[in-house]
Amino acid sequence: MIFVENEGITDPHLNLALEEYIVRKFNPESDYLLFYINEPSIIIGKNQITIEEVNQDYIDNHNIHVVRRVSGGGAVYHDFGNLNFSFITNHDITQMHNFKKFTEPVISVLKDLGLDAELKGRNDILVGDKKISGTAQFSTGKRMISHGTLLYNTDLGEVVNALNVKPSKLESKGHKSVRSRVANISEFMKEPLSIEEFRELLLKGLFSETTAFEIYRLTKEEWKAVHELKKEKYDSWNWNYGRAPKFNIQYDKRFAVGELDVRIFVEKGRIKEVNIFGDFFGRDAVEEIENILVKSPYDRSSIALALKDVEIQNYFGALDKEEFIDFLVGQ
Structure with a gap:
């Protein structure tokens, strides 16, 4: 595995562009690891409605970035106390939604540092009943990103201030507040470390059993391409905010695979526009189903006919097609 040096960049727009550039353009014969730390920002899941996930007045007043990522899952808060990791590998259908596979080496290092860490639920790393990390995946069909965020010394009060957390998510977790169920890794460390020192320990631990350890630095031409991707995509309002449709029917429901929220515009009895949002994970773009x-x-029979050849699991994970159709028609 090759470690890609991001040169200390903390701009979330540029870091997410770098991550996508690696998965699409780097040598497909190699696996890569990327670390990055972002300035205060909210990172929106690919399938979410940005305006419903953020406290816009607060983030405007506190200069907090809002950037959409290419992977599914929920919105997360980043700041200088948050370390993000990303594994870029060949696509493997057996590894999609297999968060245990790529979190194992991270959890192993955390255990070596004295934390009783384990993967619980869909995609979270916990110490006891406290969440310290969330993870997500994205696939191009040939290559995939398995990435996560480690709360090391994050301002957890800002998580609550900057995000609008839906009541259904709170109810599903059985807690009354986000703050009560998240914690910083530094709270469990025996000795105080800076996030830079923690990063080095994590990197050393991840490569402790690897003899072919390499560090790669992008060329000027590669950085130019990353900046172009940032400008065209990750700086754009359309990418970060634009997916907010008109609708006259709306349903939302929490399934085992995550929350689904559908907005449907019906005209003369036919679907004119449909948009599906949520914090689910899927291999294929949900726009294909739309x-x-x-x-x-x-109506239910017509929708069932339209979807008869569609593999729903490719878009949402382990979701039953009949359940999905019932959801679309409000049953």
């Missing part, structure tokens, strides 16, 4: 449903009559 396009299939457009022009279909808005």
Whole structure:
């Protein structure tokens, strides 16, 4: 595995562009590891409605970045006390949604540092009943990103201030506040370390059993391409905020795979526009299902017919098709 040096960049727009550039453009014969620390920012899951996830007045007044990532899952808060890791590997269908596979080496290092860490729930790393990390995945079909965020010394009060957490998510966790169920890794460390020192220990631990350890620094030409991707995509309002449709039917429900929120615009009995949001994880773009449903009559049998050849699990994980169809029609 090759460690990619991000040169200490803390701009979340640029770090997410770098991550996507690596998965799409770097040598497909190699695996890569990327670390980055972001300035205060909210990182939105690919399938979420930004305006419903953030406290816009607060983030405007506190100069907090809002950037959408390419992977699914929920919105997360980053700041200088938050270390983000990303494994870029070949796509393997057996590893999609297999968060245990790529969190194991991170958990192993945390255990070596004295933390009783373990993967629990869908995609969270916990110490006891406290969440210290969330993870997500993205696949191009050939290559994949498995990435996560480690709360090392984050301002946890800002998590509550900057995010709008939906009541259904709070209820599903059985807690009354976000702050009560998250914690910083530094709280469990026997000796105080800076986040830079923690980063070095984590890196050393991840490569402790690897003889072919390499560090790669991008060329000027590669950095130029990353900056172009940042400007075209990650700086754009359309990417970060633009997916907010008109609708006259709206349903949301929490499934085992995550929360689904559908907005449907029906005209003369047919679906004219449909958008599906949520913190679910899927291999394929949910826009494909949306396009299939457009022009279909808005009734259960017609929707079932439109989706008869669709592998729902490719878009949402282990979600039953019949359950999904019931959800679309409010049953």
